[in-house]
Amino acid sequence: MNTESFLDELSRLYPDEKLLTKPAQLVTYESDALTSYQVRPMAVVLPETQEEVIQTVRLCHKFEIPFVARGSGTSLSGGSLPVTNGIVIALNRLNKIIEIDPKIRIATVECGVVNIDVSLAAAQYGLYYAPDPSSQLICTIGGNLAFNAGGAHCLKYGMTSNHVLGIKAVLPDGEVVEIGSASLDSISPDTVGLFVGSEGLFGIALEVKLRLLPKPEAYRTVLAAYPSLEAAGNAVSMVIAAGLLPGAIEIMDELAIEAAETAVQAGYPRDAVALLIVELDGETEIVDWEFASLMEVIEESGAGEIRVAENDEQRLQIWKGRKSAFSAVGRISEDYLVQDGVVPRSKLSHALGEIERLGDQYNLRVANVFHAGDGNLHPLILFDGRDPANLENAEVLAGEILKMCVNLGGSITGEHGVGVEKLEYVPTMFEDADIDTMIAIRREIDPGELANRGKLLPFDK
Amino acid sequence: MDNGYLEELGTKIQTGNNLLAFGGQTKSALLAKDGITALDIGKISGILEYLPDEYTFTAYAGTSLYTINQMLAEHDQFMPFDPPFIERGGTLGGTVASNLNGPGRFRYGGVRDFILGVKYLDYQAKLVRSGGKVVKNAAGFDISKLMVGSLGGLGAMIELSFKVFPKPPEYRTVISRFSTLEELLDTLVNLTANSIELFCLDIEPASEVYNLTIRLGGIPDLFPKRIERLKQFVGDIEILEGDHERSFWDEINEFSWVPEDTLLIKVPITPSSVETLDDFLSKNEIQRRYSVGANVAWIAWSKPVDIIDKHLKKIKLAGLTILGQTDQIRLGFREPDIFFQRIKNALDPIGKWVEI
Numbered sequence: 001m002n003t004e005s006f007l008d009e010l011s012r013l014y015p016d017e018k019l020l021t022k023p024a025q026l027v028t029y030e031s032d033a034l035t036s037y038q039v040r041p042m043a044v045v046l047p048e049t050q051e052e053v054i055q056t057v058r059l060c061h062k063f064e065i066p067f068v069a070r071g072s073g074t075s076l077s078g079g080s081l082p083v084t085n086g087i088v089i090a091l092n093r094l095n096k097i098i099e100i101d102p103k104i105r106i107a108t109v110e111c112g113v114v115n116i117d118v119s120l121a122a123a124q125y126g127l128y129y130a131p132d133p134s135s136q137l138i139c140t141i142g143g144n145l146a147f148n149a150g151g152a153h154c155l156k157y158g159m160t161s162n163h164v165l166g167i168k169a170v171l172p173d174g175e176v177v178e179i180g181s182a183s184l185d186s187i188s189p190d191t192v193g194l195f196v197g198s199e200g201l202f203g204i205a206l207e208v209k210l211r212l213l214p215k216p217e218a219y220r221t222v223l224a225a226y227p228s229l230e231a232a233g234n235a236v237s238m239v240i241a242a243g244l245l246p247g248a249i250e251i252m253d254e255l256a257i258e259a260a261e262t263a264v265q266a267g268y269p270r271d272a273v274a275l276l277i278v279e280l281d282g283e284t285e286i287v288d289w290e291f292a293s294l295m296e297v298i299e300e301s302g303a304g305e306i307r308v309a310e311n312d313e314q315r316l317q318i319w320k321g322r323k324s325a326f327s328a329v330g331r332i333s334e335d336y337l338v339q340d341g342v343v344p345r346s347k348l349s350h351a352l353g354e355i356e357r358l359g360d361q362y363n364l365r366v367a368n369v370f371h372a373g374d375g376n377l378h379p380l381i382l383f384d385g386r387d388p389a390n391l392e393n394a395e396v397l398a399g400e401i402l403k404m405c406v407n408l409g410g411s412i413t414g415e416h417g418v419g420v421e422k423l424e425y426v427p428t429m430f431e432d433a434d435i436d437t438m439i440a441i442r443r444e445i446d447p448g449e450l451a452n453r454g455k456l457l458p459f460d461k
Numbered sequence: 462m463d464n465g466y467l468e469e470l471g472t473k474i475q476t477g478n479n480l481l482a483f484g485g486q487t488k489s490a491l492l493a494k495d496g497i498t499a500l501d502i503g504k505i506s507g508i509l510e511y512l513p514d515e516y517t518f519t520a521y522a523g524t525s526l527y528t529i530n531q532m533l534a535e536h537d538q539f540m541p542f543d544p545p546f547i548e549r550g551g552t553l554g555g556t557v558a559s560n561l562n563g564p565g566r567f568r569y570g571g572v573r574d575f576i577l578g579v580k581y582l583d584y585q586a587k588l589v590r591s592g593g594k595v596v597k598n599a600a601g602f603d604i605s606k607l608m609v610g611s612l613g614g615l616g617a618m619i620e621l622s623f624k625v626f627p628k629p630p631e632y633r634t635v636i637s638r639f640s641t642l643e644e645l646l647d648t649l650v651n652l653t654a655n656s657i658e659l660f661c662l663d664i665e666p667a668s669e670v671y672n673l674t675i676r677l678g679g680i681p682d683l684f685p686k687r688i689e690r691l692k693q694f695v696g697d698i699e700i701l702e703g704d705h706e707r708s709f710w711d712e713i714n715e716f717s718w719v720p721e722d723t724l725l726i727k728v729p730i731t732p733s734s735v736e737t738l739d740d741f742l743s744k745n746e747i748q749r750r751y752s753v754g755a756n757v758a759w760i761a762w763s764k765p766v767d768i769i770d771k772h773l774k775k776i777k778l779a780g781l782t783i784l785g786q787t788d789q790i791r792l793g794f795r796e797p798d799i800f801f802q803r804i805k806n807a808l809d810p811i812g813k814w815v816e817i
């Protein structure tokens with residue numbers, strides 16, 4: 001590795017303002033949304049074209065310099081954490097929406113396009129992009145693809161993976177490949193499905209073909225308050241047992257409600273111990289019919305206050321509190337860790353009880369907001385970052401929660417990815433043979449382990 | 462399944478070459494090859510876990526689709542990708558390996574969208590697991606999706622986990638006729654930009670006309686109003702319901718319309734490429750259907766196979782022969798797939814499995 005020659009060649013590729021090497025310039029890139037981890041990279045580049053990205057990766061390959069792709073840096077698991085002696089390739093400026101084809105309902109976009117912008121561009125055709133992580137106002141399609149991001153509507157609509165049809169990528173050795181196609185069907189092994197969720201280990205996705213859906217013509221959003229998390233959890237089981245398939249089923253606990261209220265004044269009932277949000281969407285006739293059955297279920301479920309959004313404004317108000325819950329919690333505690341383990345839906349009540357018990361045991365406050373329809377928990381562990389022992393305690397608690405999820409038959413991550421933060425827990429979910437297979441794939445694609453080194457796989461360099 | 466059989470398969474994997482796993486042997490073109498070591502996965506069958514409240518099940522790969530359907534129906538659930546060849550004896554593993562979806566895929570997605578996890582025997586006969594059993598999971602590389610369309614060339618799938626959905630209580634089918642494909646496609650595009658929930662959206666070329674067949678699912682009381690609305694898009698219609706409606710789609714999904722002595726070829730398309738393909742097929746008087754909103758063509762090819770191979774190359778489409786006897790399984794346009802080759806090298810470094 002010859003750093004000087006590398007930087008020298010890099011500076012021929014980028015003008016000064018797009019090649020950052022001064023400590024003050026690098027600070028912003030030292031961590032992602034998992035702020036308790038920080039690493040200063042050797043340099044950050046700000047490419048504006050796909051060709052610049054390709055040339056950069058080729059240079060990294062030539063000089064064996066590790067690189068980390070970065071979208072908006074909203075990863076909650078340290079996915080875009082830099083590598084010491086490596087560079088960060090910041091992709092926000094690759095933000096062209098190349099084409100929206102309403103006939104085949106596909107958007108072709110560059111990786112730095114912000115999630116919400118796809119739906120905004122597709123709206124003129126009555127179409128939208130379904131995956132809606134709460135960070136959708138800032139996170140990028142490249143970051144979504146790398147992490148197989150989810151959101152509130154996964155039960156019915158699936159995750160990012162279910163909406164990506166094609167990828168143009170530069171592999172870690174600089175080779176440019178195109179996989180997938182514009183058709184919904186295929187006659188080859190699903191390499192697109194493998195690429196999505198690979199956490200940047202297969203190189204950089206430059207351009208992505210996204211499936212668009214017709215915008216639902218009707219929504220019915222119901223907010224119900226419960227005296228306990230268990231009661232809200234039981235209501236979820238009742239909704240599912242009624243054969244309904246809502247677009248979203250979300251729960252927030254007391255602490256999360258309090259935080260959201262303080263931050264954005266969503267108007268949630270203050271005395272609720274748990275809030276359930278259920279949203280039906282689709283064709284008007286069907287939604288109206290389902291709404292009637294949903295209300296029967298909710299009324300029988302022991303809910304206190306029940307609110308139904310009467311218009312778009314009220315609907316958005318309900319979602320505002322939920323979608324800002326993470327940042328809201330950030331206001332009541334500067335430091336927090338978010339976990340996103342998954343448990344079978346029927347074990348939600350049990351898992352939440354365990355989280356409460358563990359929180360008491362470790363003497364840490366835990367707020368819960370989660371995708372109840374998918375069994376995807378989001379315990380937010382609040383701690384005091386000025387005290388290293390407190391952080392360590394929080395990390396141990398987070399680990400205990402992950403192990404519990406696996407023991408209950410679930411997963412260590414539903415949508416935020418392994419990153420660096422959950423590396424240690426990969427072996428709780430997978431056997432040696434499973435991990436060896438992933439390592440074999442990694443080594444074949446990237447023998448030098450240059451792309452996003454130290455993430456996802458526990459035995460990287 | 463007894464472990465003895467897994468061991469037997471393991472020995473075959475270790476000692477054999479040109480390995481090919483198969484299940485119900487329903488996709489004839491994808492089977493018979495000289496010099497292969499066949500691994501009969503059809504013998505590994507049975508449901509391992511079904512959790513209706515979770516919308517998930519796990520079954521051995523050799524489990525018949527029929528068994529799974531029966532099991533799901535008891536809880537008013539279904540496999541939304543609408544797998545074909547149920548009556549012919551298709552298995553879950555075969556469906557994944559050949560990535561076969563029925564017309565019902567239109568509503569919620571295909572095999573790839575519902576598979577949650579896989580356990581398979583790799584080239585060293587080691588049992589490898591990927592994915593999970595819960596409806597949402599982002600841990601590790603998603604090898605289960607890679608298995609979709611792998612045609613038995615990446616490993617022998619043993620166990621599969623799937624997500625399922627509640628089944629609509631009833632269906633209605635609406636058929637409307639168009640004198641040209643172009644006219645039909647205009648309507649199709651309008652319809653698909655609308656939020657009317659369609660389960661199937663198929664194009665059936667008939668003599669002199671093109672039929673657009675639309676399947677709606679849901680509550681019977683709502684059908685009249687919904688069908689009225691559909692009429693605004695498609696004009697005059699014929700409506701099917703009850704047993705007649707069911708058998709209409711069952712026959713399509715069993716491919717009973719494909720004559721014995723022809724090849725059944727699958728070609729992925731889009732509403733933008735279907736017309737060019739149809740020009741060629743209609744001139745050659747070939748029986749065909751375009752399914753999933755014109756995303757896949759099913760072709761009953763009765764002429765020498767190199768004719769369609771050449772033409773597909775010319776119009777840059779690729780096909781896969783599913784039924785019939787031929788050496789040419791892959792047809793048409795194919796670019797070297799560098800990314801896949803590397804994955805294949807990783808999963809099959811000593812070239813144990815058949816070329817796909």
Ligand SMILES: Cc1cc2nc3c(=O)[nH]c(=O)nc-3n(C[C@H](O)[C@H](O)[C@H](O)COP(=O)(O)OP(=O)(O)OC[C@H]3O[C@@H](n4cnc5c(N)ncnc54)[C@H](O)[C@@H]3O)c2cc1C
Nearest residue numbers: 071072073074075079133134140142143144146150200205
């Ligand atoms: C307030 C808040 C709410 C959130 N809510 C959700 C939610 O509801 N659902 C959810 O799933 N996530 C959520 N997240 C997590 C995060 O937003 C997602 O993981 C998102 O996908 C990251 O996108 P990004 O552009 O910020 O990517 P980054 O954080 O910059 O990068 C994420 C990963 O992707 C890689 N990467 C980025 N671009 C590319 C590319 N072009 N090619 C290859 N690899 C690339 C990076 O190397 C890194 O490993 C939330 C985060 C925050 C802060």
